[in-house]
Amino acid sequence: MTPETVSKPSIFNSIESLSISPYPALVFGNILILKGALQSSASLAVNGSTGSTLIKSQKLQPTRISCFGFGATQLIGAWLMYDGEPVNAAGFNFAWSSLYLIVNGRSSFKSIFRGRVSPLGLSILALGNSVIYGGEFFWPRQDSQQPI
Helix, strand or coil, rough: CCCCCCCCCCCHHHEEEEEEECCCHHHHHHHHHHHHHHCCCCCCEEECCCEEEEEECCCCCHHHHHHEEEEEEEEHHHHHCCCCHHHHHHHHHHHHHHHHHHHHHHHHHHHHHCCCHHHHHHHHHCCCCCCCCHHHHHHHCCCHHCCC
């Protein structure tokens, strides 16, 4: 074996192998489902000028419905990937991860100022899934092409 034929494992090869794996979608989907299941509504007590207290519910982003909906779609995408459709599943996961960023991206950055870090973490996972699966969908490898 010559040194030219031996390939060293690199970070790019690892990322490329993740693009046909259901694991990134499984991780993101399960975290979203767990976040939706454990999320409680936050209340804010506001004292009025007359001494009365008004309790207002804060709008939390992402909402429970958003977490369950996007989590379910990520799990469906992971199943598609597991079922042997790597290019189609990569496109599905790319589209839904990008849509998650469109719906919840801005509020996740604003949540840092309220002391909440988990929405930003979820957006970073969605961005990672978009990059990983988007690369596979737009520039598929020759070995992941399905014969027609």
